[in-house]
Structures are given as structure tokens and as C-alpha cells.
Amino acid sequence: xxxxxxxxxxxxxxxxxxxxxxxxxxxxxxxxxxxxxxxxxxxxxxxxxxxxxxxxxxxxxxxxxxxxxxxxxxxxxxxxxxxxxxxxxxxxxxxxxxxxxxxxxxxxxxxx
Amino acid sequence: xxxxxxxxxxxxxxxxxxxxxxxxxxxxxxxxxxxxxxxxxxxxxxxxxxxxxxxxxxxxxxxxxxxxxxxxxxxxxxxxxxxxxxxxxxxxxxxxxxxxxxxxxxxxxxxxxxxxxxxxxxxxxxxxxxxxxxxxxxxxxxxxxxxxxxxxxxxxxxxxxxxxxxxxxxxxxxxxxxxxxxxxxxxxxxxxxx
Numbered sequence: 528x529x530x531x532x533x534x535x536x537x538x539x540x541x542x543x544x545x546x547x548x549x550x551x552x553x554x555x556x557x558x559x560x561x562x563x564x565x566x567x568x569x570x571x572x573x574x575x576x577x578x579x580x581x582x583x584x585x586x587x588x589x590x591x592x593x594x595x596x597x598x599x600x601x602x603x604x605x606x607x608x609x610x611x612x613x614x615x616x617x618x619x620x621x622x623x624x625x626x627x628x629x630x631x632x633x634x635x636x637x638x639x
Numbered sequence: 640x641x642x643x644x645x646x647x648x649x650x651x652x653x654x655x656x657x658x659x660x661x662x663x664x665x666x667x668x669x670x671x672x673x674x675x676x677x678x679x680x681x682x683x684x685x686x687x688x689x690x691x692x693x694x695x696x697x698x699x700x701x702x703x704x705x706x707x708x709x710x711x712x713x714x715x716x717x718x719x720x721x722x723x724x725x726x727x728x729x730x731x732x733x734x735x736x737x738x739x740x741x742x743x744x745x746x747x748x749x750x751x752x753x754x755x756x757x758x759x760x761x762x763x764x765x766x767x768x769x770x771x772x773x774x775x776x777x778x779x780x781x782x783x784x785x786x787x788x789x790x791x792x793x794x795x796x797x798x799x800x801x802x803x804x805x806x807x808x809x810x811x812x813x814x815x816x817x818x819x820x821x822x823x824x825x826x827x828x829x830x831x832x833x
Contacts, residue, residue, distance in 0.1 A: 554669060555676040573673055577666070578708040585655075585713055587647030593665075598676065603669045610644035 539571065539579050541622055544607065544615040547589065551606035553596055554580060580605060588614045655713040666709055670702060 558571040583589045588611035596602035681691035732739045
């Protein structure tokens with residue numbers, strides 16, 4: 528089980544942006560979705576999630592609005608702003624570059 | 640950075656600064672919602688209500704710590720901290736009036752002395768004299784091997800002007816400045832013989 532602190536810094540932002548790119552979600556749903564999609568490998572605790580959401584909101588990449596959730600109570604739904612979409616593309620590209628670089632190094636090390 | 644985003648950022652900063660209570664209570668509500676969902680999930684997994692709540696709270700960790708981290712993310716804590724420091728400083732100064740008086744007097748004296756000296760320097764050295772063609776104004780002194788340097792009085796001035804060598808003198812001012820017609824002749828010595 529991977530704690531958020533084990534995630535490479537900045538990866539959580541990418542995961543959140545990607546998750547809410549499909550539809551607006553509240554914090555709980557974001558955490559659950561990341562858990563499910565990653566087959567429980569990535570566990571996002573509240574202690575990491577809410578500060579990250581706050582930061583993304585402050586950066587103008589996501590916007591929160593209160594509305595009724597599927598459980599019938601009010602929850603804060605986060606959605607991507609236009610700037611957030613641009614940022615998501617940027618972070619995806621960065622992640623692609625980083626991960627393929629890591630793969631290169633690992634493969635080279637195995638061959639040696 | 641496009642304008643929409645800049646506007647969003649400004650709006651958020653403004654909100655975190657001026658509607659802190661609102662932002663805090665919103666965060667509180669948000670986390671409570673999260674906690675409740677966790678409790679429901681635990682109950683669905685077969686725990687009893689008390690156990691479910693305890694477990695959820697434990698997983699949740701320090702709510703105040705999360706709040707603190709969110710505050711850091713808002714990046715307005717510098718201003719908050721500054722205001723807090725300011726209030727603290729005022730309180731401490733109020734507690735020791737003698738110390739405060741000494742500091743205030745020291746500052747008042749030094750600022751006063753500084754500005755007094757500067758206004759003298761500004762008037763005497765920095766600003767040009769308030770006359771047209773101020774660069775042509777000069778002071779005229781007597782000077783010889785026998786007598787000490789001494790300013791000219793207006794009657795002497797009128798006498799001097801009558802002599803051809805001083806025909807460039809034009810006018811005299813009560814401050815014993817003399818205006819030349821053609822530029823500055825400072826440090827030039829005029830040999831005068833009666």
C-alpha cells in the first residue's frame with residue numbers, strides 16, 4: 528500500500544486533475560475513484576487530499592461548488608477550469624517524460 | 640497565464656483573506672462530509688456504529704492539522720501571521736510604557752534631525768536658486784594680501800560698476816550677490832586700482 532508521501536511529489540495533483548477531468552466530483556469521490564482505478568494500490572488520505580485540492584483551487588486550476596451529492600447531502604464538487612485543462616496536459620506530458628526516463632534507466636541497469 | 644486564471648487566483652486570495660471564517664467553516668463542512676461517508680462505508684463493511692466512527696476518525700487523523708496544511712496552501716498565512724505579530728507587538732509595547740516612550744522619543748528625534756538636516760542640504764546645495772539664469776549669479780568679495788576676505792557692500796558695488804573692468808556687473812541684491820551679464824566668473828581676481 529502506497530502512502531501519498533510515497534508518491535512522487537506533484538503526482539497527486541496529476542491524479543486529481545485527471546480524475547475530475549471526466550466529471551465534477553467531491554473530495555470523497557475523488558479519493559475513492561483513485562483507489563478503485565489503481566486497484567487499491569494508491570490510497571489517498573484526507574491529510575493529503577484536502578490540502579492538494581486547496582492548492583489546486585488557489586492556483587485557479589479547479590473550482591469548487593456546493594451542490595447536493597448522490598447521498599442527498601451537500602458536498603463541495605470540484606471541476607476543472609480551462610486553465611486546469613491546460614495544466615493537466617502539461618502534467619501528463621511531464622509524467623510521460625519522467626516515467627519513460629525511469630524505465631530507460633532501469634532497463635539499462637538490468638542489461639549491465 | 641491567461642486572464643481568467645489570474646482572476647480566479649485573485650478571487651481566491653481575496654476570499655481566504657477577508658472571508659476566513661467562511662473558508663474555514665467550508666473546509667470543516669467538507670471534511671465532515673468525508674468523515675460521514677467513511678463512517679457509512681465502515682458500517683456497510685459490517686462494523687457497528689461506534690466502531691465505525693472511531694475507525695473513521697482514526698483514519699482521518701488530525702483535523703486541525705489538515706486545516707493547518709490547507710491554510711498553508713492558501714498562501715495568505717504570511718499576512719495573517721504578520722497581523723498577529725503586529726497585534727502582539729502593540730500589546731507588548733503597551734505593557735512596558737517606559738520602554739515605549741524611550742523608543743518613540745529616540746525615533747522621533749532621529750527622524751526629526753534627519754529631515755531637518757536634509758531640508759537644509761536640499762535648500763542650500765541641491766535646489767538651484769529661485770532666479771532666472773541662476774548659474775550666472777555670483778558673490779563678490781574683497782581680497783588682498785593686507786585685508787581679510789570681506790563681502791562687498793552695495794555702495795562699493797555701485798562704485799565698482801562704474802569702472803570699466805566691472806562693466807559686466809549688472810545688479811546687486813541685498814544678499815550681496817551680484818549678477819554677471821556673461822556667465823560665471825568665480826575665483827577670478829580683478830585687479831582694482833583707484
